Amino acid sequence: MTGFSEIFLSQQARLERLAAISEPLRQPQEIIRIAEQGRGLEAEDVASLFAAGRDRACRAELPAAANRIRMQWARKTVEFIIPVYLTSFCQNECLYCGYRQSNAIAERVRLSQEDFEKQLDLILSWGHRQIELVLSDDPEFGPDRVARYVAATRRKLDALGGGMVALCSPVYKQENYVRLREAGLDWVVEWQETYHRPHFDRWHSGSSPKRAFESRLDLWDHVIAAGITRIGIGALLGLFDFRHDVLAVIEHGNYLRRTYGIEPHALGIPRLKPARGVLASQKPNRFTVSDDDFRLVVSAYHMAFPTSRLFFNTRESYDLNISLVSAGDLFTVDCETLPGAYLRRHLPGQFTTHDYPPRREVAATLERRGLAVQYLAEETPCPVALAAPAPGTAIDTKGWIDEHAQIRARLQVWEAALQRLSANAAHAAERQAADACLRESLEYFKVVLTTHCRREESELFPALPQDADGTSKLAAFRAEHERFGVDLDKFARQMVSYGLSKDPTVLLTLGSRMIREMRAHLEAEEQMLSSDLGGRTG
Ligand code: SF4
DSSP: OOOOOHHHHHHHHHHHHHHHHHSSOOHHHHHHHHHHHHHHHHHHHHHHHHHHHTSHHHHHHHHHHHHHHHHHHOSSEEEEEEEEEEEEOSSSOOOOOOOOTTTSSSSSOOOOOHHHHHHHHHHHHOOOEEEEEEEEEOOOOHHHHHHHHHHHHHHHHHTOOOOOOEEEEEOOOOHHHHHHHHHHEEEEEEEOOHHHHHHHHBBBTTTTGGOHHHHTTTTTHHHHHHTEEEEEEEOOOTTTTTHHHHHHHHHHHHHHHHHHOOOOOEOOBBBBOOOOOOGGTTSTTTTTTOOHHHHHHHHHHHHHSSSSSSEEOTTTTTTHHHHHHHOEEEESSOOSSSSTHHOOOOOOOOOOOOOOOHHHHHHHHHHTOEEEESHHHHHHOOHHHHHHOTTTTTTTOHHHHHHHHHHHHHHHHHHHHHHHHHTTTOHHHOOOOOOOHHHHHHHHHHIHHHHHHHHIIIGGGGSOOHHHHHHHHHHHHHHHHHHHHHHHHHHHHHHHHHHHHHOHHHHHHHHHHHHHHHHHHHHHHHHHHTTTTTTGGG
8 A cells, every 4th residue: 555655755855945944935814814714724835834933923923813713613612631541661762752661760550451440430530531542662562452441441431421532552553453443442643753754763763663654654544544534643843843844744634635535633732841761851952842933833733724633732831731722622631641640640651741720620711712621522524624615616717727827937937948958058158047047947846836736636626526537537637746746856856967967968858748747737737627617617
């Protein structure tokens, strides 16, 4: 099965470039207008928000806009959730984690099923109905054993009228998720930690099984194939440049939207915090995420995934979380991160957590803000899915045709530069001018064409007839979009080779093919606009 890793690995250079931009590609007001349509944002939009957010005044305006969007699209509720740790033995060496194998001062507890059920009874008596089972990578706590704990939780919740069981565990094989679903599992939570490969390798040292970067990237393809469509994605903020990792999460979420038509059920916002025996977490490093940056990330996620639940957790102080939580989010109120600690309380766990006021007080505060607190998630259709143009709805295609015209004009500039290079390869001054023009064209297409293709997929393609013909056209267009991205990277590499060898032959052949294919693609899409959507265009 192909998965997200195949696409993501070809997009890394693009994300790194976007994370570093200092000037927005679009103005914040325009991005807010796009977000208000409730269909999410592209990585380019969020990169622009980060760039615009360098200005303090602009940054300060984003939370209010994000809140407005959430109140428009998300449920007006906040759901309580509680983690229940099963084991703290671990065979991994994640350098940021209190449970890493070599941490000699970590408390090691493996919860027996009897103790687990005793603890669960206590938690359920407090009112909780969303239980997140959490475990480290303990060889003695494999998926079959986890399935028994899932089944016990399901049984107890059903006896009380229902509830949700989530799981945050090591990455398993697809068949294990089938088994867990059958045992009563509702959703899966997994953070990629960092999406930046070199830093992922640095933070996960030794022979840790967790070093399998691609398997983590492809996890959701397997979980969905196993029949679980509620998933919680995210990155641990503070392991690398937060801008890069947030853009990668956006990319991952958009991949799930386009490939499977699903919104992430939840989005993790964990931030690296001190843990006992973890030197790397004790003092700030160059990737430390400030409170101000954290607020910016929350606003960006709120806009980019207007109905997904941001997963607020007790790594953060109550005051910070309560000021940021918005409509449709998840909120952790009671949190112990050592197995069995709800019965014993306040033992050091995986990371440092904050004390929170009693649940009733939290609920009252949220209610004063117009948000009802729920212990159980509501099962309502996703508004974003409903927001896709319904058959029969008129579509204004003028904007699309205008953008095609602009892209065609730049294709002409690109073609002229290639011809100039071909005719004057021997003249240094002419070659330099052609080179500059090629570089400029390349940058333009990397940003504009990529953004254009992504918006087409999310805004226009849902309107295609849902028959066999429409589906195969959609698949062909998507494949072409992906190929353009790959070809643009190839072209960039060929520019480097040509710079060294001064032989432009491959560059010229590749460029001519790309221009030909892009023109044919634009034509085919315009054909689609006038035939398949002809009766519905404005
Ligand atoms: S993050 Fe998870 S896998 Fe890594 S050391 Fe901690 S508990 Fe183990």
